[in-house]
Amino acid sequence: MRKRNSLRQELPLIIWLVIVWGALWSDFSVGNLLFGALIAVGITQLLYLPPVELGGRFNVLHGAGLTLNFLYQVVAGSIEVAYLALAKGPRLQNSVVAVRLRSSSDLVVTATGHIISLIPGSLVVEVDRSTSTLYLHCINVVSEDGADAMRATVRRIESRLIKTMGSKQELELIRNEPDQHPARSGEEGAS
Amino acid sequence: MNLQLVLDSIVAVCLICGALMSLAAAVGLLRFPDLMSRMHSATKPQVLGLLLMLTAIAIQLRSWSLVPLLVIAWIFQLLTSPVSAHMVGRSGYRTKHRHEELLKIDDLDQVVEAAAQYRAGEYRRAAEAGEKAEEAAAEQQDIALPDRDGPPENARFDDDESRH
Incomplete structure (x- = not known):
C-alpha cells in the first residue's frame, strides 16, 4: 500500500546504488551490474526511506553549467578559506545571514544547502523548512553589503538548481520574478 | 617518455597542492577563533585537497576501472562533510560555543531567542x-x-x- 508508485520514484536511487556497486567492485560487466541491481532492489524494499520527490525533469545543459561553476567555486572557496586561515586567523569576524529561498521542494532546498556549504565561506547553521529559509554562517562577512552579496549568490545557485532539476511550477516562479533578473544577469556577467 | 614526464609533473603538482590544502585546513582549525569558523576550515580546503589527491592517483595509475571509484569517493565526501558541519554548527550555535562578539550580523539570533x-x-x-x-x-x-x-x-x- 505504501509503495504504490514507488518503482518510478525509486528508479534514480536504484540506478545510483547499481553505479556505486559497480564502482566499488571496479567491474561494470553485465553480470555484476545485474547482481548489484538485485541487491539494490532488495535494499530499497527492505530498508524503506521516504521517497525523494524529484521535479520530473533534468536539464543536462544547465546541469553541466552548474557542475562546472560548482567546481570553480569549490576551488575559489578553498583558496579563500586557506588564505583567511593564514592571513586573518584569530581576528576573523563573521555573520549569520538569513536567506529566503523561493522553492519549497525539499530536494532543491537540500541541494542548495549542500552547495552553499561547499563554496566560498558559508555554512548552513539552521534550516526553516516551513518557510524554506536557510540561515548561513558566513565567514569574513562584516557588512550588510556583504550579506546582500551572499543572499544574491545563494538565490543564483537556487535558480540554477531549479533550471537543472526543479519542477515546472518552480521554473514559473523564477521567470515571474522581475526584480531578480537584473541582479542575476549582472552577477553572471561578472563571474 | 616526454609524456610520462609531463604526467608525472602534473601528479606531483596535484599531490603537493592537495597536501597544502589539507595543511591549510589544519592551520585554520588551530587559528580560527570559534567553533563555527573552524567548521569552515574543516569542510572546505580539505574537499579540494582530496579532489587533487584523487586526481593525482587517477593520472598516476591510468586505469579506467578505478575512475568511478575515485569519483564516488569524492562524491561521498561532498555529501557527508556539509552534513556533519551543519550538525556541529547547529548545536554549536545554541550552546556556549557561539561568540557574539565575533558575529557582525546575526539574523538567526532573534529567531532562536523567540x-x-x-x-x-x-x-x-x-x-x-x-x-x-x-x-x-x-x-x-x-x-x-x-x-x-x-x-x-x-x-x-x-x-x-x-x-x-
Missing part, C-alpha cells in the same frame, strides 16, 4: 495549567467529599450498573 521564549512560555503555561488542574482537582475533591455523604451521583450510577 523560539526559546515561546517554548519557555509554553512550559510555564503548561506548568501553571498543571498547577491549576491540581488545585481544581483538589477543590473538586473537597467539594466531592462532602457530596459523597449527601446524594452522590456516582452511587446512583453504580446502582444503575448493578441493576443491568
Whole structure:
C-alpha cells in the first residue's frame, strides 16, 4: 500500500546504488551490474526511506553549467578559506545571514544547502523548512553589503538548481520574478 | 617518455597542492577563533585537497576501472562533510560555543531567542495549567467529599450498573 508508485520514484536511487556497486567492485560487466541491481532492489524494499520527490525533469545543459561553476567555486572557496586561515586567523569576524529561498521542494532546498556549504565561506547553521529559509554562517562577512552579496549568490545557485532539476511550477516562479533578473544577469556577467 | 614526464609533473603538482590544502585546513582549525569558523576550515580546503589527491592517483595509475571509484569517493565526501558541519554548527550555535562578539550580523539570533521564549512560555503555561488542574482537582475533591455523604451521583450510577 505504501509503495504504490514507488518503482518510478525509486528508479534514480536504484540506478545510483547499481553505479556505486559497480564502482566499488571496479567491474561494470553485465553480470555484476545485474547482481548489484538485485541487491539494490532488495535494499530499497527492505530498508524503506521516504521517497525523494524529484521535479520530473533534468536539464543536462544547465546541469553541466552548474557542475562546472560548482567546481570553480569549490576551488575559489578553498583558496579563500586557506588564505583567511593564514592571513586573518584569530581576528576573523563573521555573520549569520538569513536567506529566503523561493522553492519549497525539499530536494532543491537540500541541494542548495549542500552547495552553499561547499563554496566560498558559508555554512548552513539552521534550516526553516516551513518557510524554506536557510540561515548561513558566513565567514569574513562584516557588512550588510556583504550579506546582500551572499543572499544574491545563494538565490543564483537556487535558480540554477531549479533550471537543472526543479519542477515546472518552480521554473514559473523564477521567470515571474522581475526584480531578480537584473541582479542575476549582472552577477553572471561578472563571474 | 616526454609524456610520462609531463604526467608525472602534473601528479606531483596535484599531490603537493592537495597536501597544502589539507595543511591549510589544519592551520585554520588551530587559528580560527570559534567553533563555527573552524567548521569552515574543516569542510572546505580539505574537499579540494582530496579532489587533487584523487586526481593525482587517477593520472598516476591510468586505469579506467578505478575512475568511478575515485569519483564516488569524492562524491561521498561532498555529501557527508556539509552534513556533519551543519550538525556541529547547529548545536554549536545554541550552546556556549557561539561568540557574539565575533558575529557582525546575526539574523538567526532573534529567531532562536523567540523560539526559546515561546517554548519557555509554553512550559510555564503548561506548568501553571498543571498547577491549576491540581488545585481544581483538589477543590473538586473537597467539594466531592462532602457530596459523597449527601446524594452522590456516582452511587446512583453504580446502582444503575448493578441493576443491568
